[in-house]
Amino acid sequence: xxxxxxxxxxxxxxxxxxxxxxxxxxxxxxxxxxxxxxxxxxxxxxxxxxxxxxxxxxxxxxxxxxxxxxxxxxxxxxxxxxxxxxxxxxxxxxxxxxxxxxxxxxxxxxxxxxxxxxxxxxxxxxxxxxxxxxxxxxxxxxxxxxxxxxxxxxxxxxxxxxxxxxxxxxxxxxxxxxxxxxxxxxxxxxxxxxxxxxx
Numbered sequence: 624x625x626x627x628x629x630x631x632x633x634x635x636x637x638x639x640x641x642x643x644x645x646x647x648x649x650x651x652x653x654x655x656x657x658x659x660x661x662x663x664x665x666x667x668x669x670x671x672x673x674x675x676x677x678x679x680x681x682x683x684x685x686x687x688x689x690x691x692x693x694x695x696x697x698x699x700x701x702x703x704x705x706x707x708x709x710x711x712x713x714x715x716x717x718x719x720x721x722x723x724x725x726x727x728x729x730x731x732x733x734x735x736x737x738x739x740x741x742x743x744x745x746x747x748x749x750x751x752x753x754x755x756x757x758x759x760x761x762x763x764x765x766x767x768x769x770x771x772x773x774x775x776x777x778x779x780x781x782x783x784x785x786x787x788x789x790x791x792x793x794x795x796x797x798x799x800x801x802x803x804x805x806x807x808x809x810x811x812x813x814x815x816x817x818x819x820x821x822x
């Protein structure tokens with residue numbers, strides 16, 4: 624075949640220095656554990672890091688780069704901190720936080736508990752409400768909210784829990800509520816328990 628008729632295929636030009644470094648170990652496991660949003664934030668931090676692995680992009684900058692909300696960036700940073708992937712150095716209210724990217728020898732799973740395979744934690748929802756105040760407004764068959772909740776947790780499922788129309792599950796070993804969204808994705812409950820509806 625004539626060389627002139629062959630299709631030219633362009634590959635990445637390694638001479639161009641417009642790139643940044645990320646450990647293979649992150650993409651070989653931590654990306655799945657941290658989730659897509661936290662992974663995007665980690666990539667943004669890697670991109671902005673200097674030779675000392677220190678960077679200070681603002682929350683707004685990272686949100687705009689990734690087209691996500693500022694609050695999503697904040698939650699993602701918490702996920703990265705829990706895995707000991709980064710250290711946050713707070714330097715004042717009016718200045719951006721500084722982020723130190725830690726070596727992979729420092730990375731840890733000690734702050735994350737194992738989750739059943741069918742569950743998928745979403746970074747934006749991986750916390751539970753500290754407000755455990757229960758109300759008595761949702762009585763069913765003379766059972767209070769607290770009694771309904773405790774009965775469900777013990778496997779006595781006379782009524783099912785819902786949050787904003789999505790069904791919920793109680794995971795005993797994690798002692799946490801999960802919401803199953805319309806796509807079948809399991810989200811760790813992040814609102815007040817008093818907002819659970821019983822049907």
